Structure formats: structure tokens, C-alpha cells
Amino acid sequence: MNLGPHADFIIAAYAVTAVVVAALIAWVVLDYSAQRRILGDLDDRGITRRAQRKTGS
Amino acid sequence: MAVIDLANPARFLSIVNRVLPWLAAATIILFAVGLYRAMNAPDDYQQGATVKIMFLHVPAAWLGMFGWGVMCVAALGTLVWRHPLADVAGKAAAPIGAAFTFICLVTGSLWGRPTWGTYWVWDARLTSMLVLLLLYLGVLALYWTAEEPGRGARAAAILSLVGAVNLPIIKFSVDWWNTLHQPASVFRMGGSTIDPALLSPLLIMAFAFTLLFMTLHLAVMRNEIFRRRVRSMRLMQAQELAEAHP
DSSP states (O other): OOOGGGHHHHHHHHHHHHHHHHHHHHHHHHHHHHHHHHHHHHHHTTOOOHHHHHHTO | OOHHHHTSHHHHHHHHHHHHHHHHHHHHHHHHHHHHHHHTSOOBTTTBGGGGGHHHHHHHHHHHHHHHHHHHHHHHIIIIIOOHHHHHHHHHHHHHHHHHHHHHHHHHHHHHHHHHSOSOOOOHHHHHHHHHHHHHHHHHHHHHHOSSHHHHHHHHHHHHHHHTTHHHHHHHHHHHSOOSSOOOOSSOTTOOOSOHHHHHHHHHHHHHHHHHHHHHHHHHHHHHHHHHHHHHHHHHHHHHHHHHOO
């Protein structure tokens, strides 16, 4: 594959896109782990939501 | 299953947990096919290999606008029906839409330098797209800085609906004003002007980016529901402590 005389621009465009998408995915995955961990901690301390108390689950 | 069932956060979470792995797998497969087709697409007779930037730039532009459309529908749900999931959907779409708009602006700039001779020009299409990014940042600021989430959600919903006026400006800017940016070449009266050898990888990449948007949107919505649960549990804990030690 020959990217021609403007290869730097093409590679930069794909690199920027990859970095932004990777950052988005990393943020989503790390945020998911963090929220699950906090919910687990609260659950371990016996703190439950009102809805859970009503259903007894 | 009735649509109203989806409006229950617990039911929504159970559906998301089942759908998300399949959606992520479909996104990866479609990106693999799309990137392979994009890398093997022929060069443009005028732009040469720089046309490969189109496979990122155009889908990112579409999804930047699509994200704002999602926020507008969610804003109606927040303001009219006052449904908490609508607010969750709007808040989740904002950072993803902002990221795609940013990708559109950067890749457009990198495409513009070799084809137009400049990274940036204040023409109507580029400027209205920059305004879209600033609007996204405004919505994110409202969500992140509001002390009371409900108030932030309502303000963000109003800004989403007001900002929707920018969408037709972006779309028709190339027709209404004399711009350096080319006019519409995919969705236009009389059919696409793009050669099928370039159009088919473009559409595959657009579909892949759309699936990526949907996957990320559902995942961010799930995180936001968890975040709200944490908040409500902490508030209950504080309330109980206050009642125990008046």
C-alpha cells in the first residue's frame, strides 16, 4: 500500500482517531470498574437502595 | 416486550448486559472489514491517497451530528415526560458526540492541508462544526458543574434543543454559502457522486462507527445508572446518620 507524498497526514488522521476512540473506551471501562467497586463497598457495609429494601432483594 | 419496559432502569440494565457483548463483537468485525476495504480502496484521481482520510472524517461528522440528535430526543424525554432514563441517555451521548466531532475537525484539518493548502479556514461548514463542538462542551459543563443533577439535566436539555438549530446549518451550509468545503456528495438529490469503489468502504466504515457509537452509548448509560445508584445510596446513608444523631 503506497500512501503517496502525503502519508504523514493520513497516518496522523488514523492515529488521532485511534487515540481518541481508545481513550473513550478506556474511560468507559475504568468508570464501569470504579462504579461497580463503589457499589460493592456500599453493599458490603449494608447500605441498600430504597427499591432494594422494598423488594427485599 | 413493550417499549415502556425498557424505561425501567433495572430492566434496561439487564437488556444492556445481554446486548453489549454482541454489539461490541459486531463493531469489531465491521471495523476489521471496513479498515481492510478502506486500506485497499483506490486512490482518488485528484486527491490521491489522502482520500483515505474520508473514511474517518465523514463518519465522524455524521456521528457528531447524530449524537446531538440523540440528545435532542433525550431532551424531550427529560423536559416533557421527566423520565430519568431520558436524562441518562442525553448525558451519555454528550461526551461521545463531542469526541466524534473532535475527530471530524482534526481529520478534516489534516485532510485540508494537502488538498486545500490550509489546515483551517473560517468557512460556514468548518465554523458551524466548531460551534457544534463548543455546544457539546457547554452541555458537558452543565452536567459536570450542576450541584443538583436534576437542575443540570434540565439546563442541558434546554441547551440541547436550542443547539439543534445548528444541525441544519451544518448540513446546508455548503449550499447556503460559498464555502471551501465541498458540497454534499453522498446523500444528495440525484444520488451519490462518489465512485462505488470508494463509496462502499465509506458506508461500511460509517456503519462500523455507528455501531461503536451505540456500544459506547449503552455502556456509558449503564455507568451513569450505577453512578446514580451510588449517589442515592450515599444520600440515604447520610440521611440515616442524621436521623441517628440529631
